[in-house]
Amino acid sequence: MSIITVGIDLAKNVFAVHGVNESGKAELVKPRVARDQLLKLISKLPPCLIGMEACSGAHHWARLFQAQGHTVRLIAPKFVVPYRLSGKRGKNDAADAAAICEAVTRPNMRFVPIKDEHQQATLCLHRTRQGFVAERTATYNRLRGLISEFGIVAPQKVERLLQHIPAHLEALPAWARRCVEDLLVHARDLDKRIDDYDKAISQVAREDARSRALMQLPGIGPVSASALLASIGIGHDFKSGRQVAAWIGLVPGQYSSGGKARLGRITKAGDAYLRSLLVLGARSILASLGEKQDRFSRWARELVERRGYWKAVIAIAAKNARMAWAVLHYGEDFRLTLNIEAA
Structure with a gap:
């Protein structure tokens, strides 16, 4: 055989x-x-x-x-x-x-979508940018820790931190002052590198029609669009948008038994980077609601009132994940609409 x-x-x-x-x-x-x-x-x-x-x-x-x-x-x-x-x-x-x-032969086994070289190259941009962002955060935290040893407590926000430090540089010992100045130079260099990667990611997103279609969704910009496209392709590995939301970890975990359904916190399975982008996009939607009276805005506002801010954020992020799958899977056959329907 x-x-x-x-x-x-x-x-x-x-x-x-x-x-x-x-x-x-x-x-x-x-x-x-x-x-x-x-x-x-x-x-x-x-x-x-x-x-x-x-x-x-x-x-x-x-x-x-x-x-x-x-x-x-x-x-x-x-x-x-x-x-x-x-x-x-x-x-x-x-x-x-x-x-x-x-x-691999199990009928209900879940598989990871296979990525082509272009998808992996795009994800290289995202992973490198993500690393620079984490390094910049660590640099500012290291800076706060060093100056706190000399009784200088810096503000949390970066903008206020940069305004606060120059007034205290002369009061620091020479070697400590050199360390602080070097860290500031390193942070500025990281800022420039992150800006360069933001531009590169935006260029990649603008050059692809599928990314441009994703960016029509509320709360999805160039970074989220290119990351989604690079991660799930055209969505052929998923039967529905709900599977994508579950794959990213935006659905509640089940603890059901004896016919009684118990839903817990979101599973946080899958790609934490994608999940964080969708959550940030959902937060930006809620922050910009204002007095908008379109159907989507009314739905989001009512959701916050009914279920609370954070549950509304996760619900919007999961909705965007499902809509993103529909955009990628059906392409031109999918008529993008912002009307919120029961999913």
């Missing part, structure tokens, strides 16, 4: 490969495959289903295997663990490959 399913445990240099035939019997067990030999091994196999954990390099290998005619599925590592434990196997590469091989 020919191999129909293959599980691959990815690594830097040595990979484990496990393949089974139609009856579920192992036909291919390779606990150690060198990196330069993996593609050669897979290219010799007939078209089959290949499963891998969604980790570093997974999308690259997925594209290579798809070019060989295989069907590739990426699985979140946490979904593979139960299948390794069910076989009472120890934790090693071969056991992981066998567990992946079993998990």
